[in-house]
Amino acid sequence: MLHKAPPEGDAPFRLLADDGAAGGDLPSFDEHALWHKLCLARAVEQLARVPGAASSEAALAAASMLRDGDWVLASPSLALASLARLSPAEVLAQLHGTGADHCKGRQAPGHPSSRAARWLSTSAAATHLPQAAGLGWAARLAGKEDVALALFDEEATASGDFHVGLNFAAVYRAQCVFFCVNQRRAETGSPGVAEKSRAYGMSGVLVDGGDLVAVLAVVEDALARARAGQGPTLIEALAADTQPRWRAFLQSRGMWTQAAEDAQVKQASDEISVADAAAQAAAPPDVTTLWQDVFGAK
Amino acid sequence: MPVFNLIQAVNDALRIEMRRDDRVVVLGEDVGKFGGVFRATAGLYDEFGPNRVVDTPLSEAGIIGAAIGLALYGLRPVPEIQFSDFIYPAFDQIVNELAKFRYRSGGEFACPMVIRTPYGGGIRGGHYHSQSPEAYFAHTPGIKVVIPSNPYDAKGLLLSAMRQDDPVIFMEPKRVYRAARGEVPDGDYTVPLGQAAIVRPGSQVTVLAYGSMVHTCLDAAKASEAEGFDPEIIDLRTLLPLDVDTVLSSVKKTGRAVVVYEAPKTCGYGAELAALIAEKAITSLEAPIGRVAGLDTPFPYTLENEYLPSAERVALAIREAVTY
Numbered sequence: 020m021l022h023k024a025p026p027e028g029d030a031p032f033r034l035l036a037d038d039g040a041a042g043g044d045l046p047s048f049d050e051h052a053l054w055h056k057l058c059l060a061r062a063v064e065q066l067a068r069v070p071g072a073a074s075s076e077a078a079l080a081a082a083s084m085l086r087d088g089d090w091v092l093a094s095p096s097l098a099l100a101s102l103a104r105l106s107p108a109e110v111l112a113q114l115h116g117t118g119a120d121h122c123k124g125r126q127a128p129g130h131p132s133s134r135a136a137r138w139l140s141t142s143a144a145a146t147h148l149p150q151a152a153g154l155g156w157a158a159r160l161a162g163k164e165d166v167a168l169a170l171f172d173e174e175a176t177a178s179g180d181f182h183v184g185l186n187f188a189a190v191y192r193a194q195c196v197f198f199c200v201n202q203r204r205a206e207t208g209s210p211g212v213a214e215k216s217r218a219y220g221m222s223g224v225l226v227d228g229g230d231l232v233a234v235l236a237v238v239e240d241a242l243a244r245a246r247a248g249q250g251p252t253l254i255e256a257l258a259a260d261t262q263p264r265w266r267a268f269l270q271s272r273g274m275w276t277q278a279a280e281d282a283q284v285k286q287a288s289d290e291i292s293v294a295d296a297a298a299q300a301a302a303p304p305d306v307t308t309l310w311q312d313v314f315g316a317k
Numbered sequence: 318m319p320v321f322n323l324i325q326a327v328n329d330a331l332r333i334e335m336r337r338d339d340r341v342v343v344l345g346e347d348v349g350k351f352g353g354v355f356r357a358t359a360g361l362y363d364e365f366g367p368n369r370v371v372d373t374p375l376s377e378a379g380i381i382g383a384a385i386g387l388a389l390y391g392l393r394p395v396p397e398i399q400f401s402d403f404i405y406p407a408f409d410q411i412v413n414e415l416a417k418f419r420y421r422s423g424g425e426f427a428c429p430m431v432i433r434t435p436y437g438g439g440i441r442g443g444h445y446h447s448q449s450p451e452a453y454f455a456h457t458p459g460i461k462v463v464i465p466s467n468p469y470d471a472k473g474l475l476l477s478a479m480r481q482d483d484p485v486i487f488m489e490p491k492r493v494y495r496a497a498r499g500e501v502p503d504g505d506y507t508v509p510l511g512q513a514a515i516v517r518p519g520s521q522v523t524v525l526a527y528g529s530m531v532h533t534c535l536d537a538a539k540a541s542e543a544e545g546f547d548p549e550i551i552d553l554r555t556l557l558p559l560d561v562d563t564v565l566s567s568v569k570k571t572g573r574a575v576v577v578y579e580a581p582k583t584c585g586y587g588a589e590l591a592a593l594i595a596e597k598a599i600t601s602l603e604a605p606i607g608r609v610a611g612l613d614t615p616f617p618y619t620l621e622n623e624y625l626p627s628a629e630r631v632a633l634a635i636r637e638a639v640t641y
Contacts, residue, residue: 122423123423123424125420125422126421130421132421132422132423132426133425134422134426139422139426143413146382146409146413146414149378149381149382149383149385149410150383150414151386152379152383152386153382153383153384153385153386153387153388153389154386154387154389154390155386156383156386156387157386157387157389157390157391157392158390160342160368160387167386180378183376183378183379183382184379184382186374186376187374187376187382190373191383311424312419312420312422312423313420314459314461315419315427315482315483316482
């Protein structure tokens, strides 16, 4: 089921009206699980003073649509999206870089990484885009349905790796979804990101990033295209406040009350507090770990 | 036993490993239907098809970046960078990404990959087709650097490189691609990484070289021999990991050392060798450590033979060391 054809023109795709009423076919997703993850991201932002929860929400929603075998490669500005696939304990441990971090404190905050979750972080704007192309290409070569989702913001479009990644993905019909959260901060002469897709010969979608249900819908479509061997998709989510329409949507489904939201926020806050305390209480990585993992065993 | 040149030996190693391990994927500019500008991948496309011998867009950052993705997924990419001078657009992907995936993920993500690339001067290629960038990569923790000088080692080292789990820069001395010929066993064998070879035993001075400079040093040794000197020539074969024991025990035996490399002299790999010898064997030295290297200039076109270390310059350094 396609929720929307690739965009022609400038109007971002929306599914929710301001009052939360859905104006089309809804994607299939677990409202409670996503609501909880969104609250976790807000709780990390508040408790650990990590910025970016609001801008990460569309990316978090996108990542929540994946299967276990899929991969995610993310820019640090969208690090809180990792709560879609990593536990609060893992995210907080990486944030503090203590011995609780299974990456041994090797990276600055905002670079969560997990083999089990197939989640990779970069510090650069777009170096992960060619890598995502390689992962999505490998999945196609292997005859698997796995998809690589690259999360980045509009600053990435200034980098050569943006072009390189999209070009390689298109050439090899890599099973990729390139998901750009456009916060409209980049120095650029271009009117948008999604429209660049046509130049690469891939599908492109412009979506209202303040409408999380619309984001889920276009990601669901893009994943389906990728899994079916129909090539990669470039999605541009225009950043906007997600909370009003998300609340209205939940209310329209009979799920939202102030009390229910308070309970969600409290539960998330408690989970993050526990994870934060545990991460901070752990000793630093042992000094002998400095020399580990430069090379493999054989 | 067949006699191969260095290109044929590389080609043989690739074919053997692709038959043995279906995770091996060769990719690069013109490596597929055309078989590579130096013919290193000739015939592989016909045998293994377009999904395993892949012509890529002309983007080195894309070749290496995508190869990282292939490796993360579980394949064994063997990308070719057509000339090592073209490797700089991929430098960020190699140095900041490929080299560090294992470390930055606490050992969770490995990127096994062998980047083959022809390097060095002497083919009238000018500075875009002649440079020797090995020191940049030897300076990058997380990458191994392998440079064979002859067909036997090229095949055995390449097979070893493709069977271990770390990124390797495999630099092929293109000046001797066809000139270096030798017997190469049929079928499978390996030359271990991290082991130097003493290619001419001697008693008076240790001469350290790799790649095409090994041949220059062997020519120099003939001239030195005629002068009555007895140099020991060591082919390092692997720059990282370096066979420190072989280097130091030779220097301790001869009491003299000359390092030879064709990259610019300043901060070249030979500078590290000189520092190592000074650090670990200075009390054995009877003469200053000699350095014969390329000039501290960009690689020239017309005057490349004046730029490159010659057998005469190496023989002079041998004489200076022994008669100090």
